[in-house]
Amino acid sequence: MSDTSYKSHPDDRSDNVEKLQDIIENSLKNIDESEAAMAFSTEEDQKIIKQKNENRQASIEAMRNEIKEEEAARKNGFTE
Structure with missing residues (x-):
């Protein structure tokens, strides 16, 4: 194999x-x-839906925190 086949992005x-x-x-x-x-x-389906929505809400909160971190990184000059 050549070395070029596994280059990271x-x-x-x-x-x-x-x-x-x-x-x-x-x-x-x-x-x-x-x-x-x-x-x-x-x-039973309602219980499943409620659990999925709770998981979605938790994910949304985590993503909102990540957005704050990304925006701070942009302000601090992160360019890549």
Whole structure:
């Protein structure tokens, strides 16, 4: 094998904030849609939906914290 087949890609953080914001928006949309679906779900499915939404909320909080870190890194001159 040649050495070029396993080259790593440079870390590109330039659009991380935007990507995270898109993921958050999609997660919030999924929460809304799943809550609407609960009206037509069995009790067991409702429990599953509630657990998934709790997990989504936790992920959203983590992503919001990551956005804050990324924005701080941008302000401090991180360019890569």
